[in-house]
Amino acid sequence: MYRNRYFLWGLGITGFFLAVLLLLTVTGRSGRSSGPLSGNRPVIVSNPEDAYLRWHGAGQRGRIVIGISRWLNFVDIDTTRIIPARNPKPLRVTNLAAGAEKQLSARNFLTVAVMNGIAREIIHLVPEAEYPDRAAVVRKGSGARVRDGVISIPYLGTPRRITTVESLQPFDEKVLLYVNASFFRYLQPEELLTLLKSKNIRADDTVLCLSVGDSEVTDGERARLRRFAELLRGGDNDGRT
């Protein structure tokens, strides 16, 4: 009788464990929302933060965002402007994501996208020529791992990778794609398109950014971005970028 009792309790606990795993899996899947966007038809925007506004407006949630740019656009938000430093009376607790949105800029639009739940994972694709500098810097930070040409640097529970198009491992899920004109300093549009196709990257929104206010982006790079847009528009329509 006692043995049966222990067996039944053990079985119940195992059942509870499996039910919790199921609950978490279902919750995770229902946390992803991808409304109809441009698909493989690119949208050209003037500034990086326009990409955030577009995704936010379209109700995107829990997405993988691929940012192809010389910049990471991942500067931390200034929490001291949201969380009071001195003993406040009374304490008004506000949502940090809403506060972060008020600080939206070109430098931090991907940080804001993470904080607002649009991005559940960020993959930064930087030019191959600049990757070693990135790796050299982030190696010094704790929590970062560099392996096989990929820097894994999670941000407060959000997976984040910095790598090159060449080192990116193919994956199945459709992504939100952001391409900045600055990336074309090193590559021709045709080369980037070939690389992306070889990695089977599929996007259900492609935002191309001219970075009009950025003095480090040249007119030549912007012209190449426009040609990249033409290539995408004229490309096959099998859903791949």
Add this chain to the structure above:
Amino acid sequence: MTVGRDIAYSRWLLVITLCGALLRFWGVASQPLLADEVGAAFTAVNYMENGQIGPIMPHHPHLRDIVLFFVGTFAGYSPLSLRAFSLFSGILSIPLMAGIMRRLGSNHGTALLAALLLAMEQVHIVFSRQAIQETWTTFLFLLGVYLVLNYQKCGRKPHYLFLAGICFGAGTASKFHALFPLFACMLLCLWFSLRERVWMRAVFELVTLTVLPFTVYVLTFLPWFARGYGLADWVPMQRAILEMMVHHQGNPMDQIIDRQAWQWFLRPMVYGNFVMDGTTPHVTISWSNPLVWLLVIPATAFQAWHCLRERANPSSVVDRSVPLLLFGASYLPLATSSRPIWLLTSLAVIPFAFMILSRTLVEISESFTYGRRVLAVYLSAVVVVLLLAWPMAVGKGTHYGYLAPFVERYRSVMEVVPTDTGNER
């Protein structure tokens, strides 16, 4: 006669608990919120509404975020409501200490002494008055230990161990050091079952003290999963959190405060918090009472020696060795850690240290004439020292001339360190 003793014991325990409650509640509603507490409230909302961890203490688990969010939502983000769970769990830990000692076969006096030592402990008082997870982690693992002992001593009824598994899971979901007593309790249960060759019971105990706490722990990540993650994402995220915890060096203010866990019981140590309350500096200092803490290592040696001497009587050895096992399992990982461990984390260890100490003090006092009087004098000294130092625990140290130089020593250093958000904690 026994009933009369039980009533007297209950009354004394009530008095000690009420004294402990008074020391913890006094002025708590008007004590300014510290940077950690303000940050914890924002972090709770960030976690529950956005599913994102941080910005403060991102390396700690998330039960604190869930509790503070619900408390804040239903009772408002006032200092008292935010601190309610810490106060509640801090006060309840006092009778729980006595309950554990009684389950370990101690007499009434030993149980009351263990409760008194915790009630009069300044580190425990300070963190019962803060809206962070320190005292409730202690409460949850103490409740888990109590339930495991109930399971062992009351016919091994499975529901006791089931409840213990939930408590340890909730404790681990508050702070990882709850894993240490969990591990000790698992060893204890398995040792009995394997020795008696009751295999099904051993499997049940293993499942209840591994799978169940893990289930509770992982369940607290539900808001994070709601961001769109799957189980495959959870494992690397845990690895990143553990890495953060292993490399954690504290915020700038922590750098000037004692942070060597191996010295806890060798010299008096200090942990401090500083915040500006309007234009007035508010310094809270928790200080290890040397009259108590410096006796822990000799008491541990005394109990270990008695274990060896009494090994012919297994029942006595088990009761005596359980606090030693819990103390060793909880303290050794912290004492040998290569990263800084601050005095606030001693709440993972001191309940077990006080169990050992109370037993030792009572046994020694009973071994010679006038022993009880000597013990009474000692306890009076402990209480007097606590009462003299207590204003520092509630941020009033600067109001008392004899404490002012001590408080000033920490304030002057802490004030120059930026304390804006506690972002790095």
